[in-house]
Amino acid sequence: MPLPPVDLAIEARWIVPVDPADLVLENHAVVVNHGRIIDLLPQIEVAERFSPRERKRLDQHVLIPGLVNLHTHAAMSLLRGLADDLPLMQWLQNHVWPAEAQHVSAQFVHDGTLLACAEMLRGGITCFNDMYFFPRAAAEAAIASGMRAAIGLITVDFPSNYAADADDYLAKGLAVRDQLLGEPLLSFCLAPHAPYTVGERSFARVLTLAEQIELPIHLHLHETVQEIDGSLQRFGMRPIERLCRLGLLSPALIAVHAVHLDTHEIELLAQHGCSVAHCPSSNLKLASGIAPITELSAKGVNIGLGTDGAASNNRLDLFQEMRLAALLAKEQGGRADAINAHRVLYMATLGGARALGLDACIGSISRGKAADLCAVRLDDIALVPCYDPVSHLSYAVGREHVSDVWVGGRMRVENGQLIENNETELIKLALLWQNKIRP
Numbered sequence: 001m002p003l004p005p006v007d008l009a010i011e012a013r014w015i016v017p018v019d020p021a022d023l024v025l026e027n028h029a030v031v032v033n034h035g036r037i038i039d040l041l042p043q044i045e046v047a048e049r050f051s052p053r054e055r056k057r058l059d060q061h062v063l064i065p066g067l068v069n070l071h072t073h074a075a076m077s078l079l080r081g082l083a084d085d086l087p088l089m090q091w092l093q094n095h096v097w098p099a100e101a102q103h104v105s106a107q108f109v110h111d112g113t114l115l116a117c118a119e120m121l122r123g124g125i126t127c128f129n130d131m132y133f134f135p136r137a138a139a140e141a142a143i144a145s146g147m148r149a150a151i152g153l154i155t156v157d158f159p160s161n162y163a164a165d166a167d168d169y170l171a172k173g174l175a176v177r178d179q180l181l182g183e184p185l186l187s188f189c190l191a192p193h194a195p196y197t198v199g200e201r202s203f204a205r206v207l208t209l210a211e212q213i214e215l216p217i218h219l220h221l222h223e224t225v226q227e228i229d230g231s232l233q234r235f236g237m238r239p240i241e242r243l244c245r246l247g248l249l250s251p252a253l254i255a256v257h258a259v260h261l262d263t264h265e266i267e268l269l270a271q272h273g274c275s276v277a278h279c280p281s282s283n284l285k286l287a288s289g290i291a292p293i294t295e296l297s298a299k300g301v302n303i304g305l306g307t308d309g310a311a312s313n314n315r316l317d318l319f320q321e322m323r324l325a326a327l328l329a330k331e332q333g334g335r336a337d338a339i340n341a342h343r344v345l346y347m348a349t350l351g352g353a354r355a356l357g358l359d360a361c362i363g364s365i366s367r368g369k370a371a372d373l374c375a376v377r378l379d380d381i382a383l384v385p386c387y388d389p390v391s392h393l394s395y396a397v398g399r400e401h402v403s404d405v406w407v408g409g410r411m412r413v414e415n416g417q418l419i420e421n422n423e424t425e426l427i428k429l430a431l432l433w434q435n436k437i438r439p
């Protein structure tokens, strides 16, 4: 009997599927056909079962699911380092919003997102959840980069270069979704910006739409103490209480930041099945605080990791977020095992996928899922010897150790180099924008 032909067999020294938890496979292979994982088996069985058109040997590597960046503003890569060392509201009101009013256009978003996709792919991120103006331009850049993206259909109650009012934002967002519905690497989220920029009427519309078309809702929430104080003054209640009354707490909600939570609010997020996008670098850099992820996790709240935008982080690097999330949780809980290495890897992969409603498709190396994969070289001077590859992934690896990346079975990074986009051209593009923004 001839063996079934398949597109690709990736043979790796270690494979960490993420699901089931804590499993590390040695000398196994992932078999890929038509963009999907069709088998995960010992290397010696590949030749007995399949006839791969291509074989990739990763003798010194660990293969993991592609990382999922659960919260970013990709195009803000063009604003990286524009305003540092400020708290959130000063940063937004005095620097970022004026710069966005002056410079943001469809071209800005397209070029900034291309740049961000290049940075993310090279760092092992295969999927990002975006929230920014001109979502069609962001979607086109993601498609051109061969990256998976959840595109935010944004709404705020103030006008911008993109839209005039909340209804206009939503109408434009829905039109983008209609136009791009068949794109295999794209999904969509409703993305009301924050409780302090979105009013009751807009939230009601977002909720109706989320229920009608079954989309997640991606929202900055409880990021700073000022946000909570402002809500108490304006609405007589804290933002989560307000959202609860509006009916927005549900498994569809991705609460970004969730830094300042009391016990009751942790219970509410857990009871309603909400997810949290934990963005530790951004929260530290803007001096917002540290999200209580150990308590959230203990109550069963699903957690993913986000970089936030490059203007507040200033890196789109989920390996750093994994390390930081684990270290901060240990300090916060006063326990070295508060959040362990496997748990942060879960957050950076399947946790993010689950929040986006994509866990049937991505987030683990499992039969039937898309072949979104990331190979990390462990033969570096900083990574030998290796007793436990998951320990290395969470505490020692840097994004520079990512060697190869596949999205939907197509190789996007080989030996640390982007395949689709020319890095020299991207650097030229970024410099053109730099000269426009700060001539």
Ligand SMILES: CSC[C@H]1O[C@@H](n2cnc3c(O)ncnc32)[C@H](O)[C@@H]1O
Residues within 6 Å of the ligand: 073, 088, 092, 096, 097, 100, 131, 132, 133, 154, 155, 156, 193, 194, 220, 223, 282, 308, 309, 312
């Ligand atoms: C409506 S598009 C997104 C909007 O969000 C701004 N933004 C970037 N980072 C943060 C953050 O940490 N909290 C709140 N808002 C943020 C971005 O500049 C856009 O204006």
Ligand SMILES: [Zn+2]
Residues within 6 Å of the ligand: 071, 072, 073, 220, 256, 308, 309
């Ligand atoms: Zn953000």
